[in-house]
Amino acid sequence: MENIFIAKPYFTGQIPSQCGHYHPDVIRIRNEKIGEVYIRVLDCVVCGEIEEQLDPNMLSEELVRELDLNGVSGTDENDLKERRKIELERILSDNDSRLD
Numbered sequence: 001m002e003n004i005f006i007a008k009p010y011f012t013g014q015i016p017s018q019c020g021h022y023h024p025d026v027i028r029i030r031n032e033k034i035g036e037v038y039i040r041v042l043d044c045v046v047c048g049e050i051e052e053q054l055d056p057n058m059l060s061e062e063l064v065r066e067l068d069l070n071g072v073s074g075t076d077e078n079d080l081k082e083r084r085k086i087e088l089e090r091i092l093s094d095n096d097s098r099l100d
């Protein structure tokens with residue numbers, strides 16, 4: 001039988017992603033502009049690839065400009081495993097220092 005992954009926050013008050021899982025289980029792959037719609041593509045360890053629509057008014061001018069120009073902005077999918085590890089260590093060490 002497979003292990004069932006239980007979604008849990010990594011720190012108190014952490015807000016889950018739209019799929020119900022938490023960063024860095026959910027991590028950004030890239031941002032895209034498809035037609036006139038801005039999209040963030042995320043990777044979840046449980047759900048796989050998920051997309052959420054972005055409000056361009058909430059994005060930095062720099063990112064909007066890059067998406068308008070290139071249609072895509074973001075990091076290499078191959079780095080996901082490493083980025084998850086780094087993010088997790090950062091979150092855990094932040095929480096350690098908060099407890100001191």
Ligand SMILES: [Zn+2]
Pocket residue numbers: 019020021026044045046047048
């Ligand atoms: Zn998920």
